[in-house]
Each structure stands twice: as structure tokens, then as C-alpha cells.
Amino acid sequence: MNDDAFSADLLRGHTDTIVLGMLRTGDRYGFEIYKAIRDATGGDHEIKEATLYATYRRLEKDGLAESYWGDETQGGRRKYYRITDAGRAVYRRNVAAWIATRRVIDTLLDAKD
Incomplete structure (x- = not known):
């Protein structure tokens, strides 16, 4: 398994x-x-657009995000997304779970035989 496949695999569950x-x-x-994710990682990671659009639909369906159409003053008509209060709560819970998981993994990876 190459490093790219592993990191993408690890991140997939956190989209x-x-x-x-x-x-x-x-x-x-x-x-x-999409661009913000790519730029935040210095281009090291991109989430495929198809994956992102499926994520947007899921977040809306679950009430974690809402969408609306922007005006056309800056070019083509764009669909915007905003986080809901429920989305903020889920985000906080997921980050706390990630921190706890990372702590356990870090401990296990540093374990001595």
C-alpha cells in the first residue's frame, strides 16, 4: 500500500x-x-468533487448543513452551503472523538515491545 492510498483511506471517514x-x-x-481543502493541505490531499457533492447532499439530508443559491453578480450562479446549529454540535463531537482516538493511536504507536 502506498502512502497516498493510506492517507486517503484514513481521511475518507472524516469527510x-x-x-x-x-x-x-x-x-x-x-x-x-474543494479548493480550501486542497489549499489547506498544501496540495497534498484533494477530496474528489463527486465525493464532496455526495457529502453536501448527506449533510443537508441530515440537517447539518443548508444550501441556497447565490446571486449571479460574481459570474455563474453558485450553490452555497452553511452549517446549522446541529452541524456545529456534530462537528464538535466528531473533533472530540478524533482527539481521543488520536491520543489512543499515538500511545499505541509509541508502545515498546
Whole structure:
């Protein structure tokens, strides 16, 4: 298994939390979230657009995000997403769970035989 496959595999289960995290600071349109994720990792990681759009639909269905159409003053009409209060609560819970999991994994990886 190469490093890229492993890191992508590890991140795959956290896509919803990553997107919610991107929305915490303000509303964003779909492709803007894609670029923000790519840029935040210095280009080392990208989440496929198809995966992101499936995530947006799931977050909306679950009441964690809402969407609306922006105006056309900056080019084409864009669909924007915003985090809901429920989404903020889920984000906080998921981050706390990640921190606890990371702590356990770090401990286990540092274990001596």
C-alpha cells in the first residue's frame, strides 16, 4: 500500500467533519470548499468533487448543513452551503472523538515491545 492510498483511506471517514469544519468560518460554495481543502493541505490531499457533492447532499439530508443559491453578480450562479446549529454540535463531537482516538493511536504507536 502506498502512502497516498493510506492517507486517503484514513481521511475518507472524516469527510463530513472536514466539510463542516470548512463551513464553520462562513458560507461557501461547493468548489470553493474543494479548493480550501486542497489549499489547506498544501496540495497534498484533494477530496474528489463527486465525493464532496455526495457529502453536501448527506449533510443537508441530515440537517447539518443548508444550501441556497447565490446571486449571479460574481459570474455563474453558485450553490452555497452553511452549517446549522446541529452541524456545529456534530462537528464538535466528531473533533472530540478524533482527539481521543488520536491520543489512543499515538500511545499505541509509541508502545515498546
